Amino acid sequence: NLSYQQEPSQYEERHLRYIGPLGKGNFGSVELCRYDPLGDNTGELIAVKRLQPNKQSNMEDFQREIQTISSLHCDYIVKYRGICYSMGRLSMSLVMEYLPYGSLIGYLEKNRQNVNNKRLLLFASQICKGMEYLQSMRYVHRDLAARNILVASETLVKIADFGLTKIIPLDKEYYRVTHPGESPIFWYAPESITESKFSHKSDVWSFGIVLYELFSYCEHSRNPKRLCLQKIGNDMQGPSIAMHLVNILKDGWRLPGPPHCPPRVYSMMLDCWAYSSEERPTFSNLEEQIKTIIQDDREGAKG
Numbered sequence: 001n002l003s004y005q006q007e008p009s010q011y012e013e014r015h016l017r018y019i020g021p022l023g024k025g026n027f028g029s030v031e032l033c034r035y036d037p038l039g040d041n042t043g044e045l046i047a048v049k050r051l052q053p054n055k056q057s058n059m060e061d062f063q064r065e066i067q068t069i070s071s072l073h074c075d076y077i078v079k080y081r082g083i084c085y086s087m088g089r090l091s092m093s094l095v096m097e098y099l100p101y102g103s104l105i106g107y108l109e110k111n112r113q114n115v116n117n118k119r120l121l122l123f124a125s126q127i128c129k130g131m132e133y134l135q136s137m138r139y140v141h142r143d144l145a146a147r148n149i150l151v152a153s154e155t156l157v158k159i160a161d162f163g164l165t166k167i168i169p170l171d172k173e174y175y176r177v178t179h180p181g182e183s184p185i186f187w188y189a190p191e192s193i194t195e196s197k198f199s200h201k202s203d204v205w206s207f208g209i210v211l212y213e214l215f216s217y218c219e220h221s222r223n224p225k226r227l228c229l230q231k232i233g234n235d236m237q238g239p240s241i242a243m244h245l246v247n248i249l250k251d252g253w254r255l256p257g258p259p260h261c262p263p264r265v266y267s268m269m270l271d272c273w274a275y276s277s278e279e280r281p282t283f284s285n286l287e288e289q290i291k292t293i294i295q296d297d298r299e300g301a302k303g
């Protein structure tokens with residue numbers, strides 16, 4: 001027997017004990033399982049992402065997602081554990097570390113009372129560090145949103161779900177998507193909506209939306225999609241929603257500052273939402289700004 005629990009990167013289907021659902025998306029779903037080779041319930045809890053069998057989801061996107069997450073080694077990005085081949089279905093599943101506190105949205109809604117600005121800024125700096133690391137690997141996430149941030153502990157959040165992540169080619173500053181698919185346009189930079197262009201600067205725009213979600217505690221009444229549709233007018237249908245959204249952004253409309261949001265944090269969001277991508281800050285500037293705000297708050301509290 002193994003004197004220590006070696007973490008396999010190959011998981012055998014027969015030792016996977018399904019416990020329950022963790023999350024669901026367009027093409028995939030994530031399940032809580034226990035990997036229990038000894039059959040005595042002492043095995044580790046893991047999160048297993050499977051492709052929806054019947055959906056038009058394709059294997060090559062899933063393989064790219066597995067390739068991406070298995071290449072990332074960062075405290076602020078959910079850890080890859082391995083893959084599990086289920087021969088019967090000739091399919092494979094992605095095995096990741098299980099983060100017990102679930103998605104940031106549910107966590108903030110449930111724990112709003114005891115999460116203060118200092119903790120929100122800590123979470124923001126962790127997401128920023130995760131994005132700086134991702135950028136250093138030439139990846140654009142393309143789906144940065146509170147729904148894709150997971151809570152590992154009371155003081156640690158991680159970026160998850162790399163289903164839309166792409167590598168920027170060496171000779172370019174951006175990635176152009178050919179098939180936008182069902183895009184979360186309310187988290188998208190204008191150039192991503194109008195030209196399907198994705199870059200580190202468009203990820204910065206989405207980071208601004210995540211800052212907004214953090215400081216509005218992911219309250220449903222302040223949801224970005226809901227407020228944008230209210231501004232556009234709910235009567236709009238189909239493709240014109242995207243064009244109306246770009247027009248109100250071009251005219252200078254932005255999501256309003258969340259209640260009790262510190263002015264310096266709201267101005268950071270507005271910097272991320274500069275219409276022209278070159279004027280947006282980098283993730284390292286943002287990390288510096290957040291660090292300064294945290295330090296000033298600390299001095300203020302002492303003062």
Ligand SMILES: CCS(=O)(=O)N1CC(CC#N)(n2cc(-c3nc(Nc4ccc(C(=O)OC(C)(C)C)cc4)nc4[nH]ccc34)cn2)C1
Pocket residue numbers: 022023024025026027028029030047049078096097098099100101102103106147148149150160161163
């Ligand atoms: C987009 C297509 S998707 O289908 O692939 N998919 C959805 C996705 C969005 C993102 N990110 N997702 C990831 C996880 C996930 N959850 C967890 N833990 C938990 C722990 C608790 C709970 C929970 O609700 O508990 C209560 C009791 C109801 C509050 C939920 C999740 N650990 C993980 N490790 C790796 C992934 C992963 C869930 N949803 C990625």
